[in-house]
Amino acid sequence: MSFPVKGEHLHKKFKNQIVLSDVSLTLQEGEIYGLIGPSGAGKTTLVRILLGLEKADSGKIELFEQRPTLNAFRSLGYMAQSDALYSELSAYQNLSFFASIQGLHGKAKKSRILEVAKAVELDKDLKKSVAQFSGGMKRRLSLAAALIHQPRLYLLDEPTVGLDPLIRKKLWTLFHYLKEKGATIIVTTHVMDEVAQCSRVGLLSEGKIIAEGAPKALMQRYHVSSVEDIFIAVEKEGAKK
Numbered sequence: 135m136s137f138p139v140k141g142e143h144l145h146k147k148f149k150n151q152i153v154l155s156d157v158s159l160t161l162q163e164g165e166i167y168g169l170i171g172p173s174g175a176g177k178t179t180l181v182r183i184l185l186g187l188e189k190a191d192s193g194k195i196e197l198f199e200q201r202p203t204l205n206a207f208r209s210l211g212y213m214a215q216s217d218a219l220y221s222e223l224s225a226y227q228n229l230s231f232f233a234s235i236q237g238l239h240g241k242a243k244k245s246r247i248l249e250v251a252k253a254v255e256l257d258k259d260l261k262k263s264v265a266q267f268s269g270g271m272k273r274r275l276s277l278a279a280a281l282i283h284q285p286r287l288y289l290l291d292e293p294t295v296g297l298d299p300l301i302r303k304k305l306w307t308l309f310h311y312l313k314e315k316g317a318t319i320i321v322t323t324h325v326m327d328e329v330a331q332c333s334r335v336g337l338l339s340e341g342k343i344i345a346e347g348a349p350k351a352l353m354q355r356y357h358v359s360s361v362e363d364i365f366i367a368v369e370k371e372g373a374k375k
């Protein structure tokens with residue numbers, strides 16, 4: 135069994151605010167790990183630390199069982215919460231830029247751009263300037279950019295915010311397809327039917343992972359019948375302690 139992500143005893147403070155407090159997290163190859171929890175719980179911070187965009191105050195991170203190297207980062211696909219796109223460029227030019235920095239050129243680049251654009255249903259909008267895109271189209275273009283180099287590990291920060299239910303469903307079909315192909319995905323979400331589709335979920339609250347497991351196993355453990363109720367049960371249990 136290979137572990138694409140291993141974070142151990144991670145601590146992070148912003149000024150005096152403790153954002154992560156002794157968080158350990160191991161992802162198994164080929165799983166979709168849902169990182170869930172209330173707004174401000176530290177999900178984005180944890181993802182950014184795993185990516186190397188933010189430095190933990192202490193703790194250890196391994197990507198693909200090694201201390202993170204530039205090569206390991208090349209195996210990552212990251213979709214940030216806010217879209218990092220060039221609005222004055224067309225969708226095609228944006229994808230072309232991200233493909234080039236990942237070392238794709240010529241015909242291979244062109245066919246990969248068409249492939250990822252199709253996967254997010256933007257193949258007919260490639261010539262449009264991103265400035266003319268809706269919020270949902272920008273989210274999908276950001277996802278396409280994260281897919282471009284066929285990474286082995288995806289870190290997707292609220293990838294479906296602002297998308298209509300049909301597109302959301304299609305994107306989750308795509309995530310499952312990537313998983314079947316062996317990719318590992320860590321996804322933050324507030325959408326409960328997405329949580330139910332994860333292989334495992336980690337519930338982050340006040341900087342700690344307070345529950346972790348397969349959604350069904352967590353429902354059994356807390357004697358509840360919906361994923362939403364896991365939250366409530368875990369919080370109640372925490373309040374009693």
Ligand SMILES: Nc1ncnc2c1ncn2[C@@H]1O[C@H](COP(=O)(O)OP(=O)(O)OP(=O)(O)O)[C@@H](O)[C@H]1O
Nearest residue numbers: 148149153171172173174175176177178179180215
């Ligand atoms: N660069 C920063 N400087 C100072 N405080 C920060 C910084 N980044 C995050 N924080 C704070 O850390 C806490 C956790 O933020 P984070 O974005 O990780 O939460 P989150 O769980 O992803 O929330 P949401 O679900 O709303 O996206 C928040 O209180 C936030 O204000």
